[in-house]
Amino acid sequence: MALAGEDRSSLESWKRKYYDSLEQIEQKERQWQQVEDLLRKTISRLTLAADGLDETLDVQLKALRDAIRDRAGTRELQSRIEAMSATLVKLDSKRAVQNALPGPVEVLAELLDKTPFPRSARREARALGKRLRNMAPEQAGEAVTAFTTLLASVLEERQSGDSGTGLLDRLFPRRDSAAEEAAGKGDSGRPAPASGLAGGRDILLHLLERLASRPDAADILARLRQQVLHARTEKELRRLAEELAGVLGERVPEKDATAPDGDAAIREVLVQLLQRLSLPPEFEETVDSLKDRLEDRSARLDVEQTLSDLADLIQNLRERAQEDKKEIEDFLHQLTDRLQDIDAYVSGSEAARVEAYENGRHLGDRVQEQVKGIETSVRDAENLDQLKDMVQSRLDTIIRHVEEHRAIEERRHREAEERLREMQERLAAMEEQTGELKERVRKERDQALTDTLTGIPNRLAWEERVKQEYARWKRFGTPLTLLVWDVDHFKRINDEFGHRAGDKVLKVIANLLADNVRETDFVARYGGEEFTVLMPGADPEAARGVAEKLRAAVEHCGFHYKGDEVPITISCGIAGFRDGDSVEAVFERADRALYQAKAEGRNRCVVAD
Structure with a gap:
């Protein structure tokens, strides 16, 4: 009985692990879905940037946008991108011919x-x-x-x-010579x-x-x-x-030095996309190579190759997600098989217990029957020798039933021990696999919630944490304030010093924000050059004091890149949670305050009205 109770406890433990693994799969699927949605949205916006260049290209761009909106599969998207790339090659050839014409x-x-x-x-x-x-x-x-x-x-x-x-x-x-006019020639002999x-x-x-x-x-x-x-x-x-x-x-165009041409606009959008993506470390080399190529203004941008590389990146991300999903699914299948084995073992143990009980009861009935026979023999016996023979026969029958029962129980016990040993070996192997998977899932979860570039929590982690803090605020009513940060003139830093300098700027700011707040506060990279800070227990005015210290720390950090001083500043919008607020409403107020800080000259913190 105690063994069956332990088996049920083990079964419940494995069921919990099974459901936990399913939850991890769903979380990873949500993360990869967010990355895919961002890539689809960016490609859709790039198609808008290229509108108006050519009628055929416009039709293809619209078809691509429709396919992205309808969430078409990778094969259809690749087919449309290849068709669009062929059109772009023709346009490039035509533009080259036009550029060769004399001015x-x-x-x-x-x-x-x-x-x-x-x-x-x-x-x-x-x-x-x-x-x-x-x-x-x-x-x-x-x-x-x-x-x-x-x-x-x-x-x-x-x-x-x-x-x-x-x-x-x-x-x-x-x-003036009349003779020359008549002859139709000048003194040089020319007409x-x-x-x-x-x-x-x-x-x-x-x-x-x-x-x-x-x-x-x-x-x-x-x-x-x-x-x-x-x-x-x-x-x-x-x-x-x-x-x-x-x-x-x-017809001589006046070149606008401030307005980027089509090539520069596409480069800028793609660089911003790559900076906003939070990708696994194994894609870092590919992303850096793409960034370097996009920032190399000395070479003409190969739109076809760039779109192809971007499509390959999307495909690689999808393949990696599918591989992770398949690996976890395989383990879950194995886990399901093991759970079925445990269930079969528990069911077999229960059946054996019932069978043992029935055999014991049957033995008792037989023994009782023989005892009654002895009683009858004693009453009906005519002499002592006859009684002795009758009692001896009854006792021999009882001994035979007991021996048969003992043999059956010994066989059942050996079979149970063999099944138990086999099950313990399987459980040990499963425990080892589960330990490895749990460690990997933990690392994958930490990676999924961590911004690859800066090492601080990313937007997915922010969304989880803000839900928790929002629920706590609604329940207890303690103050809760949101800070939204944005790096000032970040595009100028990228343009003048390159994206590697921009990446280092983001790392420095992330470290300064994370190292100068309380343990109860939460700092995350929201995306691109935007950061967020949640401050539980602080009202907007108290949060403003902390924000000013953070702003000053960034301003005076003395950042240098390759020996050159690079001035960096940040602006902040601050908003507190009020009765009836949603997370979206608070973020919108903080975002408006951030734009106000930008409009007032940047490098400042503004509290929302």
Whole structure:
């Protein structure tokens, strides 16, 4: 009976371990689901950043967003990303061809070299040509102004001579010799310039042909070409030349130094994504390699390869989660088999106990039957010898029943000992496996709740802790305050010093926050450059005093990277829990206070209203 009680206790213990293991699996699945959701959300936002580049690409990006929203499988996502990558390769090739087209400065320099200016303007034309060849593409506006100024000066010079000459005659003076005009040649033997209207039209058409391949002004240039072909007066040609100069000036973009181009925007989004992800240590080398590539501005960003690497990272994460899940499932299957063995053993023990009881009862009945027979024999015996024989027969029968019962019980006892020994060996092996699994699950749980970069609790740990503190606050009503921190100008640190410097900044701030609060307070990295602190038992004003000390500690930490001093500051929003509050409502108030601190100049702490 005592053995059966121990077996039931062991069975209950294994059942608890079984349910604990199931809970660990569910927690890991939730963690990997969060990582997958974040990656899907980031890819979806990247597709929005690339909208408008090409109609085909826009359709593919929308299809990819729809697939992500509908939680399509990895195979479908990979197929859509490969199709989109092929389109991006075509766009890159097209962009390369467009970039190879001559710009306004090159066209003007070539036109200047091929134009036979009058002798009085040749020196100025050569000087302008030299200036044009040394100009950068961004100086196209200045080049157009200089070119039109030269044309205007030549026009004014020639116009002061003979008002009856044409536009080309004013630009390119012909010999005055009537013989030369009749012969159609100058003194050098070259063909004389054409008549004024035709010559001006030839110059403008030549310039328009050189610019015709520019897609940014194709419609306007085509219209001007038609107007030049149908121009009937020199005044019309002059007006068209001035309009063309204006078009060239307007089409030179003014580069905004503060606004990132598409390539830089994609790099920035991907770097922020990788910084926000809390990944296992074995992925650290891959993530660092991706960050280094994204921050290398000297090389063109290979969008196709980057998306492929990101998809591989997602796939590796999923495969790792599946491997962990399968390993735990295999153990749970083994555990289930062992539990079934224990259950069978307990059931067998119970059956043996019932059988032993029945055999004992049956033996008792037989013995009682023989005793009654002896009593009858004593009463009915006619002489002593007959009585002796009858009693001896009854006793022999009783001894035979007892021997049979003892043999059965000995056999049952040996079988029970064998089953018990086998079960103890299985339990010992299971205890060893369970110990290893428990240690691994503990490490996995600690890792799942710890930010890989900074070593402090991550967002998943924060969500668990805030639920506990919120329930405690609702039950006891003790003060509870939330602090939300954000690193000031963190993007500037990444841009100027690289992501490795940014990672070290996050580590330093995390250590300063964790080392300068009470043991009852809870510090976590919420994501990216954001941190949170829960302060049980502290009202907002008391929390503000602590926050100011933390802010000052960060400001004066004297952080250096590769010998360069890197000033770092943080801003904080503070909000206390009030009656009727939810966690989301408090976080929103603290977040608004944080934005207020940013708007007021950063490096400060603001308590929410």
